[in-house]
Amino acid sequence: MNECFADLHIHIGSAKSGKPVKITASKSLTLSSILKAASEEKGMDMIGIIDAHVPEVLEELEQWLQSGRGRELDGGGIKVHQTTLILGSELEVFDRNCSGPIHVLIYMPHYEAMVRFSKWIAQFMKNNTLSSQRVYVPGKVLQKKTKELGGLFIPAHIFTPFKSLYGRGVLRSLTEVFDPELIDAVELGLSADTEMASSIKELDPYPFLANSDAHSAGKIAREYQKFWLEEPAFDELVLALNNLKGRKILTTYGLNPLLGKYHQTVCEKCGAVIAGKSLQCSECGSHRVNKGVSERLRELADTENGVRGRPPYIHQVPLQFIPGIGPITLQKLKERFGTEMDILHRVSRSDLETAVSGKVAGMIADARSGKLPVSSGGGGIYGKVQKDRT
Template structure:
């Protein structure tokens, strides 16, 4: 058994030929670029790329397999340059007759064969199979059954965000309004929540929580991730970890303090001022974007939850005041990967490379001791440079 760094929600911005996949994703987010960046500079061991259903992305996977740069593993997943495991997946928008509003879900597949089978089925139910996160013309439970019939994993995505999520838009109170609760493999928390907040929902107590980046650029990969103890870096071992079988398990979730998330607090929908009443004190609007904290308070059904892996509030390096691209490059030149800097490099070693004030911020980021201002309405929270 070995511990692995895992981020299972990374988008593809463009195909190898330049065609868009995730419209809002960076042009540098190609499959091969992601695979290379995942190990150096990010330091990840397993990544889930959730736009692999796209026909041109499938073609790029086949090219990498043909060239020998990547191999398909017997227990599922693809191994790139013997250093990073790719778990192929898809993000889908669901809005069937049982939904209160559109919500996003994630599906993951063990093999090229299963991925292609799903892509063919999916293409008959969406407008454009080339693009990411398309709205599917299918009942949510039928979608679950299809993914599971292909030996896949099904996970509701960023379940508390105000827009296009399970609890933010999709249901009044319970996931059973839309989904078969027995066909869910895990719950993705999203950037504005953590384990403690999510466990106020009793129906989530039976599921494993995952914390992923939802990266739309190479820089944002691994802003949230987990450490997972696995018998091997494969699809089947990861699936066992979600079920806590045979010693495979999530050891710890690492993510932003919810204060740093874009949707933690309720804010005015027009000017983004924080909500203190029914009328915005700044612009007079009565339209508000409900924050994650307020929404969880509305649907709380439990005061605490089961014993879970620790959720560690770790601030990504690019959130730190004074740590610009040149300084980050300097750190990476000396220490290799962001995971190494965040987890392993000693204070003494860091002080040999960057100024003491920045070293202090990095150590506080590692220990969850930074001062933060809350985000909301689509704007990230901030790390205070007045420590």
């Protein structure tokens, strides 16, 4: 068995032709640049590309397979460089049982399964050349098709205020839209952690995942998990999610929820933090209130039983968030020690001090154990690591 680092939610900004895939993602975020960054810069063993249903992306992947640049594994996934690519699709469900869009992640074991899924889903979409598009099909139908093709079905960033399972304040239960038996895991999103999500009893059966939702190369692996697998492959991922045959999630590494840009309730107009359940800003009088994840979870909480034996969730801060680590310093660290996973998990503090100041080395060490003090984010603005530690 081996430790495997995995970030299963990464967007493609542009196809090989230059046409947009995820409009809000960096244009430089191509299939090639993602695999290079994930393998050589980040040190990820497994990644999920969640725009693989796009026909032009599938065409590029087919070229990789034919040329030998990528190799499809018997257990599922495509091996490129040192990283296994899991083919995924992020879609927006809007069925008659709910009044708000819900993003979901769907992963397929093999290239041909994704081709079949892409052709099927195209009939329910207005534009299948773009990521995260709305699909006009009931959630349960989408689940059944996913399972028919051997795929995984995972609701995405389930607490964020926009386009998520619980975030908009409309749904009280996932059973209103989905078949609970056909959900393989849930993705927490950047503003919630295991402890927070464990306050909702209906989530007890599901593994919690933390992924980056990266829209640029630098954001890859800002959240991720460490699996215990025989090899990074789709079938092994399935076993780990079900905690079978010794495969499992060892540790989840995510941002402190305070760093998430939707953690607090804030006024959309002036940015003031709004306490309690008020629907009006006391600073400017606006009713444009963006309810934070922390407040929404307080509304949904129905159990106080705690985390209940889940894998550890480490509030780890990405290197790019740490004061004193700019692009030049980060490149220096990589040249000396290897990938970001090496720097964050394998290099000793004393060795780090040979490349950076003792203060910065100490902050990296504290980042590993979630000890860095942070200030809260909200209303679309990320929280920050505090420069002065007290």
